[in-house]
Amino acid sequence: MSGKKLKIWGVVLVVLGTFFLVLWHRFSDSPEPLSRNAVYEVRSGPLTIDLVESGTIKAREQLIIKNEVEGKTSILYLIPEGTQVKKGDLLVELDASALMDARIDQEIKVQNADAAFVNATETLAVVENQAQSDLDLAKLTLDFARQDLKKYTDGEYPNALQKANAEITLAQEELARARERLDWSKTLYKEKFISQTELAADELAEKKKALDLTLAENNLDLLVNYTNQRDLAQRKSDVSQAEMALERTRRKARADVVQAQAELKAREAEFKRQKDKLEKILTQLEKTKIISPAQGLVIYATSAQGGMFRRNTEPLQEGQDIRERQELIYLPTASSSNAEVAIHESNLKKVRKGMPAKVTVDALPGREFSGRIMHIAPLPDAQSIWMNPDLKVFTTQIFLDGNDKDMRTGMSCQAQIIVETHDNVMSVPVQAVLQVQGIPTVYVKAGNEFVPRQVEIGLDNNRLIHVKDGLKTGDIVLLTPPLKDAGKDAAPLTAPVPLPEQETGS
Numbered sequence: 001m002s003g004k005k006l007k008i009w010g011v012v013l014v015v016l017g018t019f020f021l022v023l024w025h026r027f028s029d030s031p032e033p034l035s036r037n038a039v040y041e042v043r044s045g046p047l048t049i050d051l052v053e054s055g056t057i058k059a060r061e062q063l064i065i066k067n068e069v070e071g072k073t074s075i076l077y078l079i080p081e082g083t084q085v086k087k088g089d090l091l092v093e094l095d096a097s098a099l100m101d102a103r104i105d106q107e108i109k110v111q112n113a114d115a116a117f118v119n120a121t122e123t124l125a126v127v128e129n130q131a132q133s134d135l136d137l138a139k140l141t142l143d144f145a146r147q148d149l150k151k152y153t154d155g156e157y158p159n160a161l162q163k164a165n166a167e168i169t170l171a172q173e174e175l176a177r178a179r180e181r182l183d184w185s186k187t188l189y190k191e192k193f194i195s196q197t198e199l200a201a202d203e204l205a206e207k208k209k210a211l212d213l214t215l216a217e218n219n220l221d222l223l224v225n226y227t228n229q230r231d232l233a234q235r236k237s238d239v240s241q242a243e244m245a246l247e248r249t250r251r252k253a254r255a256d257v258v259q260a261q262a263e264l265k266a267r268e269a270e271f272k273r274q275k276d277k278l279e280k281i282l283t284q285l286e287k288t289k290i291i292s293p294a295q296g297l298v299i300y301a302t303s304a305q306g307g308m309f310r311r312n313t314e315p316l317q318e319g320q321d322i323r324e325r326q327e328l329i330y331l332p333t334a335s336s337s338n339a340e341v342a343i344h345e346s347n348l349k350k351v352r353k354g355m356p357a358k359v360t361v362d363a364l365p366g367r368e369f370s371g372r373i374m375h376i377a378p379l380p381d382a383q384s385i386w387m388n389p390d391l392k393v394f395t396t397q398i399f400l401d402g403n404d405k406d407m408r409t410g411m412s413c414q415a416q417i418i419v420e421t422h423d424n425v426m427s428v429p430v431q432a433v434l435q436v437q438g439i440p441t442v443y444v445k446a447g448n449e450f451v452p453r454q455v456e457i458g459l460d461n462n463r464l465i466h467v468k469d470g471l472k473t474g475d476i477v478l479l480t481p482p483l484k485d486a487g488k489d490a491a492p493l494t495a496p497v498p499l500p501e502q503e504t505g506s
Contacts, residue, residue: 039445040429042475047427047466049420049459051350053396055341057361057411058304059332060399063294067326068287069094078318079329081300085292091329092290094322099285106278113271120267124260131253138249142242149235157228164220171213178206296331303410304330335403339371341415342381342393350419350459351376357398362412364404371400373417420459420466427464432477433457442471443478450478 067073077093085091185202188194300316314320316328339359343351351373359369373396380392398415400407433440433455440457443450455470471477 038479040432040477040479042426042428042467042471042473042477044424044426044473047420047422047425047461047464048418049350049422049461049466051343051347051417051419051461053341053343053415053417055339055398055413055415056304057407057409057413058338058340059299059330059409060336060338061333062409063296063331063333064301064327065091065290065293065329065331067092067094067290067322067324067328069099069284070324072321072323073098073288074321075316075318078316079298081298081303081316083298084296085298085331086295087292089292090289091292091298094288094290096285096288099281099288103278103281103285106274106281110271110274110278113267113274117264117267117271120260120264124257124264127256127260131256134249135246135253138242138246142239142246145235145238145242149232149239152231152235157231160223160227161220164216164223167216168213168220171209171216175206175209175213178202178209182206290328292331294331294333296333299330299332299409301327301330330409332409335405337400337404337407337409338374339369339398339400339413339415341396341398342384343376343396345380345392345394348376348394351396351417356418358416358418359398359400360414360416361407362414363408364406364411369400369402369404369407371398371415373397374399419461422466426467426471426473428467428471428477429479430460430463430465432479432481433465434481441481443481444471445476445478452481 074095075092076095077090079085079089079091182202182205185194185199189196189199302314302316322328339357353373353376355373357371357373359371361367361369375397377395379394381395384391384393398417428442432442435441436452436454439454441452441454444453453470456468458466458468460466
């Protein structure tokens with residue numbers, strides 16, 4: 001067996017041995033063995049409650065350059081990071097090929113929409129003209145119908161009636177003369193002055209005149225009782241039909257005009273919509289070239305996003321696909337800086353606005369910068385929740401005092417937030433305190449044993465915890481209290497722990 005395999009088996013045996021040893025200690029009924037320096041002597045002295053968090057240096061005032069092109073696009077040109085630029089310099093050029101094709105297609109749509117709009121405008125003019133022409137014709141037809149009715153009632157019928165009466169009068173006169181002539185002819189015939197033939201002629205003439213009178217009377221009756229009623233009804237109907245035709249023409253004209261107007265508005269709206277889309281595409285084309293709005297130092301957004309999330313961010317580079325509203329470049333506009341740190345939710349109750357902080361920058365060893373907390377995010381960082389739902393941190397801004405030209409955005413830093421400072425208080429290591437039924441408890445030396453004692457505690461700095469009451473200077477406390485007695489459901493502590501034979505820790 002090779003030496004490498006022997007080493008591997010040795011490590012495995014050590015791990016297994018350690019595992020079984022831990023299990024034996026965990027489930028054994030005998031007191032837990034105490035290692036060297038497993039006790040601590042309580043003493044009074046200065047205590048600083050602080051919170052140390054890693055973070056990133058960021059400019060206090062900066063311009064954020066974002067991608068304003070909709071959808072996804074790629075970077076064709078990217079100015080090198082760290083370049084000092086002036087207002088108007090080209091920072092980023094994005095791929096505009098898809099937008100160029102869209103512009104050509106949209107220009108065709110705009111031309112078609114413009115033609116449809118012009119056609120609708122002319123169609124409306126034609127419809128309005130035709131509607132007015134139809135309306136005028138319908139009005140003229142109604143006027144003629146009314147005139148024909150008046151002409152008949154005031155002229156034609158009275159004339160026809162007068163003529164029929166005149167014909168009757170004339171026929172009566174002629175019949176009277178024919179009868180007189182016939183009577184005279186009969187007398188002459190008796191006297192043998194005229195022949196039988198002449199008498200027959202006068203009799204025939206008298207009959208003809210009688211028939212003429214009857215015919216004239218019949219014509220009058222026909223005129224009054226039939227012809228007049230028919231002609232009068234016809235002319236009244238013509239007037240009524242002309243009135244309804246005028247109303248239909250008026251309504252149709254109005255409907256045609258409204259329809260043409262609606263079509264015009266629709267074409268106008270479509271033309272405007274297509275023009276707006278073209279203008280939007282042209283604006284998007286302009287935004288494919290990102291120009292510097294001010295003088296400043298180019299810092300990639302991916303470089304400035306430090307901390308635990310940066311390792312999951314792809315560095316900004318040419319050829320990279322980017323999304324709409326994605327932050328690309330930061331342009332610091334002021335020399336003052338902030339330290340941005342993420343406070344875990346468990347430590348949030350310790351910090352508040354205005355607390356002092358000391359910041360060290362990894363790139364500037366040996367130098368310390370002072371500052372104060374100026375802003376604590378009201379909600380946990382969304383990116384941290386997305387990456388780890390169980391991790392909730394709150395972004396906190398620390399304003400640094402003074403201006404340092406060597407400090408750059410994106411530098412890693414470490415912030416020590418001063419929560420409390422005490423000149424002379426008692427404290428013990430945090431591992432000496434455990435919760436028993438929800439009450440802070442320590443094991444204090446009493447003779448040859450360690451007995452549990454309830455204490456009142458304050459804040460801790462992850463190393464020492466402030467003991468407000470329950471201990472006095474010189475007390476010896478156990479650093480490895482029995483964990484089996486901890487927890488809210490544990491029974492009250494009565495059994496003492498044997499005194500270890502070790503030296504007191506400091």
